[in-house]
Amino acid sequence: MSTLNAIDSVTGARERIGDLLRDGIHHVTYQILDVLGYGTYGSIYLAKTIPTAPGMLPEYKAIKCLSKKGLTQTQLLLQRQEIDLHLSLSSPTKGQHPHIVDMSSVIETKDSLYLAMEYCSGGDLYDTITSQHSAARDSGVDFAPTTHLPGRCLDVHSDSSVVDAMTQIISALVHSHSHQVFHRDLKPENILVASDGSLKLADFGLATKERVSNDFGCGSSFYMAPEQQPTRSSAGRRPYLPAKSDVWSLGIIFLNLRFGRNPWKLSRVDMDATFAAYAQNSDVLREMFPELSPSALHFLKRVLCVDPNDR
Template identity: 35%
Template sequence: MVHQDTYWSQLSASMVDKVVGQEFQLLEVLGHGAYGCLFLGQSLVDSSYVAVKVLTKSGLDHQQQKLQQLEIDIQTSLKHPNLLALHRSIQDDDYIYMVMELCDQGDLFDYVIRDQDENFVREEHVVKKFFSQILDGVERMHANGVYHRDLKLENILLKCENDDDEDDLTCKVADFGLATRERYSMEFGCGSTSYLAPEHFDDDKQTELVPYDAAASDSWSLGVLLLALMFGRNPWQEASSADAAFTEFKRSPSMLKEQLFPELSSATYRLLASILAVDGADRPSISDIKERFLSIDRLYVDEDDDFYVSEIKKESPVSIPTVSTKYADITSFDSAFFSGGTGSSWSDMVEEDEEEAALSKSIDFSSNHKQPQACFTQYDDEDTDMFVHSGEKESWWL
């Protein structure tokens, strides 16, 4: 991993000013990781700016090449204002160049971090606008038989579409490295730990593996994402019996409002309780979530709400630290370059702080756990922010 990262660090500098496809010039290195790098590019035709992700073809076996091409095919096939556009894919003997639209306003994680300094919760109109756009994008994906499998704040990019109004931001669902066209999957642990649905964890002690519903898994992730967007923290670190908050939620779902997020309106709580159904078969589709979300008058409580905040017991069954610093994601792998135990994603294109990265450790799949086809890494659960990362990073897309 370190050797590959050094390789890209050295190579990326030498690629500045290179022209690819006789149309795009690489202007500046925006980030690099173990499996590729990201550049600011410019069209030689109309001078527009783009993001160019450069991936190596060297050292990949046939299956890895197929998975790499799958991401390109999926992103090329998806056209929607709330999905990150892939303009072109250019290849030479050694590299693939993915020319994508440039999102210049950061990602939703960074937005929440900045806003958290001033506001305890996000303003209602902001949440409604952003989450509706995210639902629109994911709804289009599902309608086209594509399932993201790594929905989280960090994978929602922000773009200013109106030069006259810097606050007029549009959400773009990004990073399709884990996306699949298979509705039912055996790739357990595919995604980021704190956003994974319960079916990715071995809590039912079944001896026989059964596929999980990738659409229902996306719905769960969006429920966690909505809470993270509203409050700047996740409800639990993982949806398994190893997590005290989730265990209490599983026993009594009302604790989501009564103890964790008393500011939720009753209507918002009811929607979230259905999205976060432990059984994936009970979760609403993205279209149903969208319909119910748009019908909610108030996301937060007021004095007339039947669960007004002053009547809520403030004690929580677990410590709920708030988010502070953004860290490099260590809880996901990329299907295009996954090799057992790496727990890394080439699409993150980051420079990790090695000391922080050392906090990552592999899950011990003991006799109590089903061994999935693909493993994910896990963090220590003591003194850990509810946004779980390790190692400060720059976003791969900029």
């Protein structure tokens, strides 16, 4: 990993704007331009490269700052695991995938790790879904994007556009699984929209290479498979297969994309009556979403099998 030549700042994230980050190994200097977001892990910054020769244009990057302060050895190892797994899927050295956010370098200081990644100017898929469905509800008609950028333009009310979006997400997932990386937190918030409209899978903070897992409750509850859901006691529970739980999440994302809502809050028969009804009879989906085409319903019944062995 590279070493940051600039002095670490202990002030707020916005006070980092204008700072320079030096990647000594790749001979690249980044200048922080803005704060894109905050989280429990730290902050995400918008940055640009400083051209080193006349005529060179700057590249824009998203730089994720992970704080190492106060972390246990186990937490530090998990931090490194996230980086290693992401680099194994899409990076200049391991090969890039068109639908996984590219990580170009890792800059390390005493207190922080800075991950230089592809900047996706379209935000995340969740924002796209909510904005388009909200516009449709407010106007009473289906909303179609009026701004057409070069490349793809997602329209959540178009079956063909939604199929294209799902094809991109599945492509990223197939690539990940082929490298024995299981995401475990697939959701629209972790899928980014690039400037050309293409979708990019991001955030491998909960990913694992373990084919079998006992980490119940790992992920986001709305998108979590039944066998992955937390319970009061895990005693006697069978381990789950993260690959199968990722497949389940695809079905929930599809419904969220097309209809702007999830079919249930929790995939637990003891806590969600709607899911309990579905677990008894999967035809409930047609009643909940009568607009579903036969092919879409077939897809959902394959990926949203309550028994993971049938997915």
